[in-house]
Every structure is written in C-alpha cells, then in structure tokens.
Amino acid sequence: MAVTLDQTIAQKQHTFLSRLFSTQTFWVVIAVILACIFLSFATDAFATSKNLYNITRNVTFVAIVALGMTFVIITGGIDLSVGSVLCLSSMVLAVTMHAGYSIEIGILASIVTALAIGAFNGIFIAYLGFPPFVVTLGMLSIARSLAMVASNNTVVFQFGPDHDKLLALGGGAWLFGIANPVLYMIILALITGFVLRWTKFGRHIFAIGGNEHAATLTGVPVKQIKVAVYMISALSAGIAGIIQTGWLGAVTTNLGNGMELQVIAATVIGGADLAGGVGTAFGAIVGAALIEVIRNSLGLLGINAFWQGTFIGGAILLAVLFDRIRNFRRSD
Amino acid sequence: MAVLELTNISKHFGAIQAVNDVSLSIEPGQVVGLMGDNGAGKSTLVKMIAGNFHPSHGIMRMDGKELLLNKPAEARQHGIEIVHQDLALCNNLTAAANVYLGRELRRGVGPFRILDYAAMYKRAGQLFAELKSETRPRDLVKQMSGGQRQAVAIARTMLSQAKIVLMDEPTAAISVRQVAEVLNLIRHLRDQGIAVVLISHRMPDVFDVADRVIVMRRGRKVADKTIASSSPEEVTGLITGAIEQAA
Numbered sequence: 001m002a003v004t005l006d007q008t009i010a011q012k013q014h015t016f017l018s019r020l021f022s023t024q025t026f027w028v029v030i031a032v033i034l035a036c037i038f039l040s041f042a043t044d045a046f047a048t049s050k051n052l053y054n055i056t057r058n059v060t061f062v063a064i065v066a067l068g069m070t071f072v073i074i075t076g077g078i079d080l081s082v083g084s085v086l087c088l089s090s091m092v093l094a095v096t097m098h099a100g101y102s103i104e105i106g107i108l109a110s111i112v113t114a115l116a117i118g119a120f121n122g123i124f125i126a127y128l129g130f131p132p133f134v135v136t137l138g139m140l141s142i143a144r145s146l147a148m149v150a151s152n153n154t155v156v157f158q159f160g161p162d163h164d165k166l167l168a169l170g171g172g173a174w175l176f177g178i179a180n181p182v183l184y185m186i187i188l189a190l191i192t193g194f195v196l197r198w199t200k201f202g203r204h205i206f207a208i209g210g211n212e213h214a215a216t217l218t219g220v221p222v223k224q225i226k227v228a229v230y231m232i233s234a235l236s237a238g239i240a241g242i243i244q245t246g247w248l249g250a251v252t253t254n255l256g257n258g259m260e261l262q263v264i265a266a267t268v269i270g271g272a273d274l275a276g277g278v279g280t281a282f283g284a285i286v287g288a289a290l291i292e293v294i295r296n297s298l299g300l301l302g303i304n305a306f307w308q309g310t311f312i313g314g315a316i317l318l319a320v321l322f323d324r325i326r327n328f329r330r331s332d
Numbered sequence: 333m334a335v336l337e338l339t340n341i342s343k344h345f346g347a348i349q350a351v352n353d354v355s356l357s358i359e360p361g362q363v364v365g366l367m368g369d370n371g372a373g374k375s376t377l378v379k380m381i382a383g384n385f386h387p388s389h390g391i392m393r394m395d396g397k398e399l400l401l402n403k404p405a406e407a408r409q410h411g412i413e414i415v416h417q418d419l420a421l422c423n424n425l426t427a428a429a430n431v432y433l434g435r436e437l438r439r440g441v442g443p444f445r446i447l448d449y450a451a452m453y454k455r456a457g458q459l460f461a462e463l464k465s466e467t468r469p470r471d472l473v474k475q476m477s478g479g480q481r482q483a484v485a486i487a488r489t490m491l492s493q494a495k496i497v498l499m500d501e502p503t504a505a506i507s508v509r510q511v512a513e514v515l516n517l518i519r520h521l522r523d524q525g526i527a528v529v530l531i532s533h534r535m536p537d538v539f540d541v542a543d544r545v546i547v548m549r550r551g552r553k554v555a556d557k558t559i560a561s562s563s564p565e566e567v568t569g570l571i572t573g574a575i576e577q578a579a
Contacts, residue, residue, distance in 0.1 A: 008466045009457045198446040200436045203425075207433055210422030217420040218434035219405050219487075277424035 069237025083259035095229025114238025162216030209276030252289020341390035365538030383407035413489035478506035
C-alpha cells in the first residue's frame with residue numbers, strides 16, 4: 001500500500017509507552033520503588049508511618065530548591081548560591097520577626113531578599129556576560145556572609161509575637177496528616193510542571209537551553225528570561241528557607257551549607273541535563289526522593305554513615321550512565 | 333513593481349568599505365542568486381536587508397515605500413524572513429516548536445493563556461505538506477536529516493505572509509539528495525509569489541533554481557543578469573575578477 005505524504009506527516013513516531021520507557025526519570029522512579037519495597041522487607045523500621053513521614057518531609061527542602069534549579073539548568077546555567085540564599089532568607093525572616101515584626105512582614109522581607117539576589121545573579125549573567133558558575137560561586141560566599149552579618153553569627157530561635165504561627169507554618173500538618181512542607185512541595189511542583197509545559201515562558205526556557213543563538217535570532221527575549229530563571233531559583237531557595245525555619249524552630253548561619261550540591265545532584269538524577277535543554281519538575285522531585293531514600297536506608301540497614309556520599313555519588317553516575325547507554329544505542 | 337529595491341546602498345565599518353554603491357531590485361516570485369567570494373560583501377548586504385545593520389548611505393524601499401529597519405524583528409514585521417546558515421534550530425524541541433519559536437500560538441483568556449499544541453502541530457503539518465517534505469511536526473529536530481531541518485527552517489518563514497526570504501548558504505553542508513530537496517523547497521516558495529534571495533557558493537544550485545544572478549566583488553555589484561544570458565564560466569570569472577564587469 002502506498003503511503004501518502006499526509007500520512008507520513010501525521011504519523012506519530014513514538015507511542016506514549018515508548019516515550020515513557022525512554023526517559024531517565026521513569027527508571028529512577030522504578031529504582032525508588034524497588035528500593036522502598038526492598039527496605040520494607042529488609043527492615044522493620046522503614047515502612048512505619050513515622051519513618052515515611054520523616055522521609056517525605058526531609059525530601060521537601062532539597063526538592064523545592066531543585067524545582068527552582070531545574071529552570072536554571074534547563075537554560076544551560078547553574079546556580080551554586082542556593083544553599084547560601086536559603087540561609088540568608090531564613091535569617092532575614094528570623095531577624096525581622098525577632099525584632100517584633102509580624103510574620104507577613106518577615107516573609108515579605110525574606111522573599112524580597114531572595115528575589116533581589118536572584119536578579120543580581122541574573123543581571124550579571126545575562127547582561128554582563130559573566131559565566132553562571134562564577135557569579136553564583138561569588139554569591140554563595142556573599143549571601144552566607146550577609147546572613148552572618150544580619151544575625152551577628154548567633155542562633156535565632158525566638159521569632160517575636162508570631163512565633164507560633166511560623167512554627168505551625170513549617171512544622172504543622174494541615175491536611176490529612178501530611179507534613180506541611182510536603183504540601184508546599186506538591187503545589188510548587190505542579191506550578192513548575194505547568195509553567196514548563198504549557199507556557200510560552202517555559203517553551204522559551206527550553207529553547208535557550210537547546211540553542212541560545214537560535215533563540216535570540218527568532219526573537220526570544222533571552223536576556224530577560226535568563227534574569228527571570230535566576231530569580232525563580234533564588235525564590236525557591238527563599239521559600240524553602242522560610243519553611244525550614246518554621247520546621248526547625250531555629251536558624252543558624254550553617255543552614256543550607258553544601259545544599260547546592262545535593263540540589264544539583266537531585267536534578268541530574270531526575271533526568272536534567274547540565275548541558276541544558278532537558279529537565280522536568282517531576283524529575284527534580286524523584287531525584288530528591290532517591291537521594292533521601294538512600295540516606296534513610298543506609299541508617300536503617302546499619303551501614304556506617306560515612307558511606308552515604310559514596311552511595312549518592314554512585315547514584316548520580318548510575319543515573320547518567322543509563323542515559324549514556326541509551327544515547328549510544330540511538331546513535332548507531 | 334519591485335518588492336524590494338535598493339538604491340545606491342553603501343556600508344562602511346570605519347575605514348573598511350564592505351558594500352559600495354549597490355543598487356538592485358527584486359520582483360515577487362523571483363529567485364535571485366547572490367554570489368561572490370568570501371568578503372565580497374554578500375553577508376553585509378543581506379544583514380542590512382535583515383535589519384542587523386543600518387546602511388551608511390542609500391535607500392531601501394519595499395513595495396515603493398522607504399524601509400527603515402532598526403532590528404531584525406522589524407524586518408520580520410515587514411515580511412522579510414531569513415533562513416540562517418546554521419538554520420537557528422533547537423535540537424531539543426520538536427519540529428512544530430521550532431517552526432513557532434518566538435511566535436507560539438496560545439489559547440485561553442486574558443493572562444491565562446496556555447500553549448496551543450494541537451493548533452501548532454496542525455499548522456506545522458500543513459506547511460510541511462505544502463513544502464512536500466516528509467517531516468513530522470512531533471519529531472525532535474535532533475533526529476532529522478539535513479533536508480528535513482531545512483524544511484523546518486523554511487516552514488518558519490511561511491508562518492507569516494513573507495514577501496521575501498533570504499537564504500544564507502542553504503546547501504553548503506548537506507548531501508546531494510538533500511540539496512535537491514532544498515532546491516525544491518525554494519521552488520515552492522517561488523510558486524507562492526515569494527521572492528527568494530539565495531546566497532550561495534555553489535554554482536550548480538544557482539544555475540538550477542535561480543532566475544537571475546547577482547555577483548559581488550570587493551563590495552561592488554559586478555553583474556546582475558538573467559540566468560539564461562549568463563554562464564557558469566562567466567560567473568566564475570566575475571567572482572574571481574578574471575572578468576572585470578559583466579557585459
């Protein structure tokens with residue numbers, strides 16, 4: 001039978017399933033599920049509601065920041081300053097509320113601080129042509145130092161008149177006993193997924209990561225979008241900082257130290273490509289989940305905590321290895 | 333009437349005279365081959381038409397009205413489309429996404445508008461059918477052949493009512509079979525009344541598809557004649573300078 005041109009054009013090359021199987025995220029989900037099943041049988045403590053509550057809550061802080069980081073990584077950039085920005089936002093919130101201001105003003109000050117830092121990063125990168133690595137490395141140092149200046153390097157654990165509201169915001173469980181941070185994570189993941197798939201802004205982010213020169217030539221406002229993604233990344237760090245403050249009930253200038261590496265690891269395990277152009281909201285969450293499950297399981301299995309880094313590093317390499325193998329096959 | 337008319341256009345960068353007193357006019361539905369050696373001024377001339385540079389001297393007219401372009405987006409609004417040499421495609425996006433890059437279709441009300449995937453797939457499919465190209469709108473550009481990639485870049489120029497399409501070396505780096513495909517794409521554009529300026533080093537392509545050939549050397553126009561009245565030997569001589577000026 002002759003195939004007409006129209007039929008060829010209308011043909012879909014991939015079915016839903018074949019596309020699903022070809023994503024790194026799918027295989028990481030399988031890995032997480034298998035690990036959970038294994039741990040439920042291997043240990044008594046894993047499948048308890050207390051432990052699952054802990055895992056889900058611990059995932060959220062890395063996951064929320066990873067959602068913001070996903071935007072940056074899709075454009076082909078990197079944001080090393082998120083851990084420090086998280087700390088600074090927490091500290092601004094803590095110091096503001098400690099000084100007697102309401103929780104609303106504290107959150108506002110914290111968010112504005114995060115956005116200002118994101119805008120600073122973005123303007124240096126997009127308009128002055130600095131490499132993202134350098135700008136955000138500088139900001140990693142600056143933001144943490146500012147947090148020390150703001151608090152005089154003390155621990156803040158009294159949050160003024162709205163102290164209890166803040167603790168409820170981060171530490172409560174308002175819906176079906178699910179920890180509040182988890183609810184925030186789910187909402188933010190849905191928003192991120194929507195923006196990436198259904199908005200012009202999201203499309204342009206992928207275009208910049210795929211071929212920045214082409215995006216410029218076709219009239220995509222590349223510079224403005226780059227500033228926006230660094231602001232989103234800083235904002236997500238700020239939000240995570242606010243929630244974590246409420247959950248911990250205290251802020252030290254150590255908060256979020258080294259977190260940027262966990263966040264980047266989560267996005268990469270979840271299928272984002274550091275070269276740009278690829279990444280999903282779901283992947284960021286799944287990547288963060290895998291890291292937390294590994295960490296949790298090592299403790300439960302009685303393996304020395306010093307091995308943690310080896311296993312997480314191994315997971316990063318393994319996840320990307322699968323991707324490489326698929327690409328080799330495709331290029332044959 | 334000429335769709336595009338340049339009168340005494342010059343462009344210098346400091347002391348360097350890149351384009352020197354060039355006049356030409358292009359009719360609708362005409363394919364013009366623009367030839368010349370590296371540094372002859374082809375790119376500079378095209379960049380002025382595309383809105384990348386202002387001419388230092390001279391006037392550009394479109395449909396008889398003076399044309400002042402400050403940036404590439406304005407050229408596009410006037411119906412001037414460019415197919416860049418590197419095609420300006422994003423490998424990680426689908427063919428349809430690339431066709432609509434920068435002018436995505438959306439549906440919804442007011443600020444709540446989402447990408448209209450269905451409409452973009454449909455229209456992109458129609459454009460590929462018009463171009464007689466076996467290109468699937470949902471496929472990633474990464475997986476496409478050189479000819480299909482050209483089709484995507486050319487379909488982009490057909491989204492709006494283009495009057496003139498400038499193509500920069502579209503056949504430079506693709507296989508023989510794909511060259512034939514691209515030349516067919518050019519004929520399809522021409523048949524729709526679009527003027528095509530084909531910048532090329534490849535003599536056979538220009539003589540195959542163009543109606544007229546313009547040769548530039550050292551910033552000056554040294555020939556502007558119909559294909560029928562010229563020959564590859566003559567054009568080669570004009571490009572290299574063995575023939576000073578076309579008869």
